[in-house]
Amino acid sequence: MSVANTDVTLDLEPCGQPDHEDCGLRDVLDRLGERWTVMAIAELARGPRRFRQLERALPGISQRMMTLTVRRLERDGMVSRLVEPTVPPSVTYELTPLGREFAEMVISLVDWSRRHKSQIALARADFDAG
Amino acid sequence: MSVANTDVTLDLEPCGQPDHEDCGLRDVLDRLGERWTVMAIAELARGPRRFRQLERALPGISQRMMTLTVRRLERDGMVSRLVEPTVPPSVTYELTPLGREFAEMVISLVDWSRRHKSQIALARADFDAG
DNA sequence: CCGCATCCGGGATGATACTG
C-alpha cells in the first residue's frame, strides 16, 4: 500500500479492477474541468447568491454558461435552487452540505493556486526559455 | 501562435479586467481540467515513475496525451524529468516539492470523489427523474 | 522505450436573439 517515498498515498483501485479510472470517478472530477465550476463554487461558499449576483462575480461568463454551471451543480446535489415567484423572478442558489464539503477542498486549491501562480509562471518562463 | 500540437504552451487570453486578480489563476486551475493530469499526479504521488509505467497506470491514455500531460506538468515546475541515455532510453518522472504540495490537495479531491461518487450518482438520478 | 507530427471529430464554450 504505502509504496510512496512521499507519505501521501492513495489507493486508486477501489473496484478491484486495474481499470481504476472508470469507477465513476471521472464523472466527479470532470466538474473540475468545466470552465466556471470551480470559481462558482468558491463564490457560493461565501454565501447564498442570486443568479445575477453570481454572474457578476464571474467576469466573462455568458448567461448560457452561468445557467449550465449552476444546473449541473444542482444535478450533482452540490447546490440547491430556491425560486421565489415574484415579479421579476428571484432565484437563489446555495451550497448543500455535500457542496460545502466539496467547496472546502476546492477553496484550498484556489487559495494554493493564488499563492503559487507567480512561482508557476516563473517555472513556465524558465521552461520556455531553456 | 504555436502550431505544433505537441507544443505545451497554452497561452490563454490575458484577462482584460485589471481589477480581477484571478486572471493567472485560471492558468493553474485549467490543469485540473485536463483529462489525465489529476490521475497522473495521483500516480506520481506514490513515487517516481518511468514513462511506460505511468502510461500503464492510466488505462486508456494515448502516448501523445501521456507526453503532453507530463510535459505540461514539467513546464509548471510540478514534475522533474530525468533522462538516462541508455539504450533503449529511460526517462523517469518525479514530483517536485511544488508538485507534492499540489498533489496533496489533488489527492484529497480524488479521495473525496471516490467516497461520494455513489451519493452524487444518486443525486443525478433523482434530478433526472423529477 | 520514449517522443514527435499530422489529420480530424466531438464536446465544451461563446454570441446573439428571444421569452415570461
Next chain:
DNA sequence: CAGTATCATCCCGGATGCGG
C-alpha cells in the same frame, strides 16, 4: 431578473505513423 434556443467556434484529445 432568470432563463431558452440556435448557430458558430475553438481546442482537447484520439488514431495512426515515423524516428532516435
